[in-house]
Amino acid sequence: MKIALVSEHASPLAVAGGVDSGGQNIYVAHVARQLQRAGHQVDVFTRRDRALLPTVSDMDGVRVIHVPAGPPTQLPKEQLLPFMPAFADFLVGFCRGERTPYDVIHANFFMSGLACLKVKAALAIPLVTTFHALGKVRRLHQGANDGFPDARFDIEEELVRKSDIIIAECPQDLADLQEHYGSEPSRVEIVPCGFDTAEFSRVDRTAAREALGWPQHRFAVLQLGRLVPRKGIDTVVRALARLRKNGRIDAHLYVVGGNADLPNEIATPEIARLRGIAATCGVEEHVTFVGRRGRAQLREFYGAADVFVTTPWYEPFGITPIEAMACARPVIGADVGGIRYTVVDGKTGFLVPPRNHDALAERLARIAHDPGLGERLGNAGYERVHASFTWARVARLLEDVYRRVARTPADEVCVEPERASRAPSIAPARAAAGRV
DSSP, X not given: OEEEEEOSSOOTTSOTTSTTOSHHHHHHHHHHHHHHHTTOEEEEEEEOOSTTOOSEEEETTEEEEEEOOSOXXXXXXXXOGGGHHHHHHHHHHHHHHOXXXXXXXXXXXXXXXXXXXHHHHHHXXXXXXXXXXXXXXXXXXXXXXXXSOTHHHHHHHHHHHHOSEEEESSHHHHHHHHHHHOOOGGGEEEOXXXXXXXXXXXXXXXXXXXXXXXXXXXXXXXXXXXOSGGGOHHHHHHHHHHHHXXXXXXXXXXXXXXXXXXXXXXXXXXXXXXXXXXXXXXXXXXXXXXXXXXXHHHHHHHHHOSEEEEOOSOOSOOSHHHHHHHTTOOEEEESSHHXXXXXXXXXXXXXXXXTOHHHXXXXXXXXXXXXXXXXXXXXXXXXXXXXHOBHHHHHHHHHHHHHHHHTOOGGGSOOOHHHHHHSOOHHHHHHHHTOO
């Protein structure tokens, strides 16, 4: 098949960890690579956010097309909606000019979907949409701090009506689509996010700590991802203070992420806020802001930690918990959204109420006092993600969706012989993923 992935603000070439660079960037990059390896022709369309970018870049055999829409500079995604008509016009023109037509177009995020609706109307290309976050859910949690206009709700409602298939990333995402948007169950498919087995695997903790310069005998808590208030990192800081005071545990929090490789309060204002909270709690010396790190370095950070913690207010999916489990580390996560789906409470880690630092401190203490428990949880998580959350499996599930909407028979799809011989059948995988 010839597949177009559209991701207006989240380029697959961006370094993850910034305010607007996270799970969606990773999702698009890995889905594109996996589909290309499976024999499909894949193009990714993303907004041109730097003046010197070429029109087309190569990413491991995937074409990344930088769409001229708005000024060629990085802008917060909340400011991009006015440029979507220009994005849509370019997209229609590009698709129309291709010698071989696209079999399917997959929109990622509501603004990409808005542009793709015009392509669907003009060229009758089947449309698959993954929202990655829903505006009405965001508004419930962020209120006046939500920088998107109310027009987002109408756009999302139109996408729910007109997309051939909506991809929900977890059961909570499906429930939100039904409750807030009235989605038809027959046109929603659950396909999760994943991890790359070449990127994340078991790590020797001693060697990882030596490489990073971390003390060998300190209880190390890791938080990794975008540094924005909704990620709830302040809950982790307060839990650390409670753990050190009540549990008398020599614990240290390492926070990886931000808009710069060196922790910078100007580039990443959330660092300043969190440092202030740490100072108020008396643990400023026990919190290290590492800065942004490339994908190749993350395995070492996961491996060096005793436990990975992620406590957002809400989370459409959350890729970092499965990356941590892929490195055989226990995860303590907020009992919300996709984290509730990926982390099995008491088996691969623990779930705690969001914004509840007391509950988080209690679970941290359990792992700190019982290293064997942490090992058992980590091993169970490792088995779980390898069974259900690899990018290769995610791509197979998406292939099935694409074939159905494009009406392309499975035996006409170009698949590498070696891959075909080792890949499990699509149908059981779809059933396990929760086909609605």
